[in-house]
Amino acid sequence: MSDEERRDSLADQAAAWIPPWERPAPPTPPAPAEAAAATPGDRSGDASPEEPEAAVASDVPAPAPATAEVSAEAPALDIRDAEPDAGPVEPVPDAGPGEPADPGAAVDARPGAGVPEQPAAGVPKKQPAARRRASVAPEPAPQLDDAELRGALEAILLVVDEPVSEAILADVLEQPAGRIGAMLGEIATAYTADGRGFELRRAAGGWRLYTRPEYATYVERFVLDGQSVRLTQAALETLAVVAYKQPVTRSRISAIRGVNCDGVIRTLVTRGLVEECGTEPESGAFLYRTTTLFLEKLGLDTVDELPPLAPFLPDDVEELTDATR
Structure with a gap:
């Protein structure tokens, strides 16, 4: 071959070269199910060029040719597969709670499927049994003979x-x-x-x-020999008035005795025979009464055991009372 003929052949090849993005897509192979159902004549490849085989969706769909016709029985293709200039496909987010991890996995369509079991309304949750403390009865005291x-x-x-x-x-x-x-x-x-x-x-x-x-x-x-401490007559009289009229104020004691008895009251309080027991509601004056020491010294259980005063009163007590008024 001469140089001119070689140059003409290279020029023809360059003119006949088609870029890959302009080349037509190869025909999609038939699915296994369709290939098994096809007749011997269909498997021989006698299909007419006017009716290309329909593209079948698979787990990873192949881009279909722009001129290919989609069969009515095949599922619709994603629009991104038909656009060659479409951007990268966004990844499918991870499956959340209650969703199948695989989009193609079978989903249980029963009501309440995939939902965690919840306790019925109004039914309290089962609580752990409380520990029962063993009640230890106190030991009885020993019985003395x-x-x-x-x-x-x-x-x-x-x-x-x-x-x-x-x-x-x-x-x-x-x-x-x-x-x-x-x-x-x-x-x-x-x-x-x-x-x-x-x-x-x-x-x-x-x-x-x-x-x-x-x-x-x-x-x-x-x-008591050599160390006896006796109450004075005034102290005995004041103590008797307090014992029979208790609770009584100092003014009332002074009115009964006819003399001031403040000093005697202080002496009786110091010796523990008389004590204060509140105040009078009308005047606010302090009230006095005998103590348990007084009962102990006299050998009495209560003041009710004091002897009556009637045998010791003078015959003209009523005249004396009117005179004091």
């Missing part, structure tokens, strides 16, 4: 400096109060029957040992 209980009571009564109630004794000895009271009564009866020089007596709401009145002379000689 009569001899031990009697000795314990006598020992306590010998050291008390004021009358002690049955409730306090029952609390200390951890015994029923009813049993304590019955035992104290038995002890008092036994002391009297034995002719002891002391007796167990109830006074000021409690129990205490006292010397018997028939031995008072000997006790006074031992205790």
Whole structure:
């Protein structure tokens, strides 16, 4: 071949060259299902060029030619596949809760499928069983026999400096109060029957040992000889007025006695025989009453046991009362 003929051949080839983006797309191969259903004549490739085979959608759809006709039985192609100049396809976001991870996966169409089970309305959630604390009953106090209980009571009564109630004794000895009271009564009866020089007596709401009145002379000689402190006549009169008229004000005591008694009241308060117990509503003056020490010294349980005043009053008491008015 000559040089001229070679140049003409290269020029013809260059003129006949078609860029790849202008070349027609190759025909799409038939799907396996359609190939199996096709007749022997169809598989021989005798299809006419006017009726190209329809493109079948697959997991990764191939770009279809612009002149290809879509079969009515094939699914519609994405419009992005038909546009060669379309940008990159955005990635499918991750599947959220309750959504299938694969778009092509089968979705359960039953009502409530994929939704987490929720408790019914108005039904409380099952709570863990509370721990039950084993209730430990306190151990009962040991029951004392009569001899031990009697000795314990006598020992306590010998050291008390004021009358002690049955409730306090029952609390200390951890015994029923009813049993304590019955035992104290038995002890008092036994002391009297034995002719002891002391007796167990109830006074000021409690129990205490006292010397018997028939031995008072000997006790006074031992205790009060050379160191006796007696109340004055004024103090005794004032204490008697407070005992029988309590609660009473100082002005009322002074009116009954006919003299000022402020100093005497202070003395009785200092010795613990009289105490304040509030104020009078009308005047706001302080009210006074006797103390438990007063009952203890006189050997009384309550002020109701004070002797009546009628035998000690003069015959002309009414005339004296009218005179003071």
